[in-house]
Amino acid sequence: MKKIICLFAILTLVFSSCVSTKKYQALENEKSRCSKQLSEARISNRELKSMNEELKAELDKQKKELQNTQLLSQNYKEQAEENDMAYKDMK
Secondary structure, eight states: OHHHHHHHHHHHHHHHHHHHHHHHHHHHHHHHHHHHHHHHHHHHHHHHHHHHHHHHHHHHHHHHHHHHHHHHHHHHHHHHHHHHHHHHHHO
16 A cells, blocks of 8 residues: 555656656747747847938938028028119119
């Protein structure tokens, strides 16, 4: 009877450890998958930050060009008004 109880106890421990090992392995696999996804997300994040910086620089460049264009336009308008006034004064 003792042998049967010991055998039952041993089989229970073996089965329990197998289940725990399977759960542990599943968790390890999940951890590995999550680590890979995190690494990919970090790479993507770096690429997006770099792209964002490039776009900001391009936007700043275009803003400066627009300001210069507006200043030139204003100067041309003022010059045209002065020319019109000078022309009218000549008449």
